[in-house]
Amino acid sequence: MPYRTDLAAESAQALEDRRLPGLKRRSERCGQLEIDTVNITDDETARLTGKPPGEYITFSAPPFYTGKEITEEEICAIAGRIAAMLPQEGLVLVAGLGNNDITPDAIGPRTARQVLATRHISSELKAQAGLENLRAVAVLAPGVLGQTGIETSEIIHAVTQDIKPCAVIAVDALAARSASRLGCTVQVANTGISPGSGVMNHRKELSTQTLGVPVVSIGVPTVVDAATLAGDLLSGDSESEEIRALFEPQGQKMMITPREIDNLISHACKILSLSINKALQPDLTLEEIGQLV
Amino acid sequence: MPYRTDLAAESAQALEDRRLPGLKRRSERCGQLEIDTVNITDDETARLTGKPPGEYITFSAPPFYTGKEITEEEICAIAGRIAAMLPQEGLVLVAGLGNNDITPDAIGPRTARQVLATRHISSELKAQAGLENLRAVAVLAPGVLGQTGIETSEIIHAVTQDIKPCAVIAVDALAARSASRLGCTVQVANTGISPGSGVMNHRKELSTQTLGVPVVSIGVPTVVDAATLAGDLLSGDSESEEIRALFEPQGQKMMITPREIDNLISHACKILSLSINKALQPDLTLEEIGQLV
Amino acid sequence: MPYRTDLAAESAQALEDRRLPGLKRRSERCGQLEIDTVNITDDETARLTGKPPGEYITFSAPPFYTGKEITEEEICAIAGRIAAMLPQEGLVLVAGLGNNDITPDAIGPRTARQVLATRHISSELKAQAGLENLRAVAVLAPGVLGQTGIETSEIIHAVTQDIKPCAVIAVDALAARSASRLGCTVQVANTGISPGSGVMNHRKELSTQTLGVPVVSIGVPTVVDAATLAGDLLSGDSESEEIRALFEPQGQKMMITPREIDNLISHACKILSLSINKALQPDLTLEEIGQLV
């Protein structure tokens, strides 16, 4: 794996000529969205791509930060794929991973803030509001290890044991290889979160193995890892050392990101929260969701 | 109890003439701080004050929002009383209660953000940094029921079961009777959090009974409940109805708060986090704490 | 004037029985909005109400903070009244008054942030985007005296001299008498801003007299001045002193405000910015405005 990316679509693309039997891809469109489904079906392909076996769906839109609004049809396409990975009923726990105080890592907590929590609403209240079908949802943005002293996965695990959801949705910021994907790609996967993924690169595993229930991971790439890019550019070059120092001065992790990172993040969180809310509450329109959040 | 206050000192004051045997008070000073210790020792007094039996220490400073800095000596006085309520060693979980998005309710989460989390730091790292004595601390700001769908007490309970701290510190915004106490009073109690306390008035119990370990609650009053004040003013008055409507229009909860509420909150969070950090890490100076957070 | 309010509708109501010839009121409805127009036409009435002669339109909605969305028709009603107070064409300067760091005073700067600035867009660019009719708008949120050392009115004056708008819109947070009006009333007036109005109570005059062009002031009440309320309650009462101290401890200004002040403010800013944008760009739909801001 010559560079780091959290997007299975990018890993798959790099292995395209090798025609691996354990790697299946297919493409569709919905409005302006390109929908690319990657299935990794054997361990050898998992090793080569650095991604556990499972299904990875990538939605590529025109850049989010152009101000162009995503349509209701497109949100529903993303919501449909998320819903298809979840049990049809039962409590779902939505976990926003990452550090709210570091903008490119804040996709998880800021999306979580806009997901409709409903677990505490009594059937009477639901009936009064004409929302009998509201699915039970719990939402948590537990913070990162440096803030809490507790692994995020440990907190999610403890709460999962306690409230017993039928599935977990984990939302996270991702790293991509190509800057053209930043803020305009959504990846939905049924494989949970692997160690070493995420923008800040220190996630612990969240998966069916560790939590005992299906874990759907949803993310948007917000940065290109600069060291990855440097490695990408500098294959065996003799000037490498000097250039590498540009990218990783004094051991500091550098990233490549659009100048309008703040807009990108808030736009991406809106797309993700709308998609998740619609996946969990299919009877509500986007407008109704907007009024309830 | 003619009005609602979370401060035992105010409840005790209102009962002063009754010379209750189950109510003990004593006063000291430290610098500009007036330190008022209330002990509630029997159930009758608990009923009359609306506060469970235990020790309540109130630190009254000149208003926080004058910009006058609290001294190191005063912080240490608060820290000392907090430390005295905790086991001498072992992991402590600090829980910031309340809603970060509602300014007067944000004392808990914003204080938590400035408490030094250390549970994840290995002994090797501590030794390297010359901080062998660093006490293990975990920090959580789980959000409120409306955001998460999970009772705060439930999340704290689940995490407590998992990480097994020897004690919990619960930080919360309080309601006072007197506006002159807003932002300039700190209450430390060994009784945990009672149902119905807190600014937003919907906390569930956090106590030794529910968590199985000592719970120290620490708070600063940020609002006067307007309905309380109205009730206070309007004993049997015939104009009551009209005036009550001023205070609680259309069922909306009103509060009385200083105009500089944002400054008050950030100042109070600084005082609380310094005091908690110093209580938990007595070997560090305030300056060292400032550099580590 | 027995109490302080920035709302002419409240001042007028208090003087209702006096049937002043210089005070005219009329009421209409639009959807859920009650529209109350007060005209103050002579100096005696101005003195009695504490409001300069002119037209004051009050839009009263169900509380903003219920989450109920205001309709496009209602926004257009507010926008229409604003537009009617402005010259039909020419550059307009929108000034957001108040302190962004103090939540109840932040209506002005936060609304300004959502007003579409267009003065710098060239005719070529407008033509390319099919927006030939875009009216030229400049937007300024200059900060308050304590932050800048310069009176807000002085900054607005200097910029007005320089860019020569045909009118100024001044957006500000207001104080009301009745808590039931907080966040759910919009006042639009053609009289500019008077000294002593505004939440923080230290505005200097912004008016045709001082700026040389029409000044439309637009505001939402966010607080009830606690001293006003106290004065209101305590006419000649012997217990006054003690109670007054509850409201204004140590000279600190207290206010009464809903607990959900943060929601109230963000909702009010959305209403105001939509109304102003629609008043200035009548050819755009609300949806188009939303995409451009």
Place this chain on the structure above:
Amino acid sequence: MPYRTDLAAESAQALEDRRLPGLKRRSERCGQLEIDTVNITDDETARLTGKPPGEYITFSAPPFYTGKEITEEEICAIAGRIAAMLPQEGLVLVAGLGNNDITPDAIGPRTARQVLATRHISSELKAQAGLENLRAVAVLAPGVLGQTGIETSEIIHAVTQDIKPCAVIAVDALAARSASRLGCTVQVANTGISPGSGVMNHRKELSTQTLGVPVVSIGVPTVVDAATLAGDLLSGDSESEEIRALFEPQGQKMMITPREIDNLISHACKILSLSINKALQPDLTLEEIGQLV
């Protein structure tokens, strides 16, 4: 000029072998700070460096984001150089340039927020507080063209005409060539702000020529322009096109920045505001400044 940098020290370094007579450099140390003074004294050197003639002082510290505190001695060294570029007395206007809503561009407005505004404080009040020598300072963070529709330079010009300061300090975020300088270099220059500098790359000139008074510019580099870096790496390479696309996808400006950009910005703003406050109020200690801001 093969790449874009706002730092004269980087431009000078690139021209070192050419021994230009119009380029003078000297180095000193103060504590951990390396102080590098570049004087550009003729037009030919100005053309080659892309920097107008004048003095540029660069303070290079160990990375700001390590948490290591800058010392009082080091702040005083920066403050001394700023003070030396200003008239000894008279009103100074501090202008925070850039967009507060875009983190890497927010150095100017966030620093301005922490600069002590004093112009409005009367002599009586100063005397009462024992601060007779407080220098008059006005502070403005006018926002950027896209927010206001008015060139920043135009607003500064209008206010300068009005309040007639004896000098202007312009604070801005800069772009550097080397990522190792991000957040840990301060540049102070007596040449004002040139068109095309600044992170967002669209500043208009602020200088003695345009404002009629000395303009001291102070900045910290927060980004490396990715296109600059790409150009730097890809001299005549045949693979250039593909790689350039990585850096500037779909025309979006990319930047390279540390992951901890939010920490970097808040740390840099603290350094800058302390230095500016100390330069303007030399009689106050840093502690006193901290209590007044």
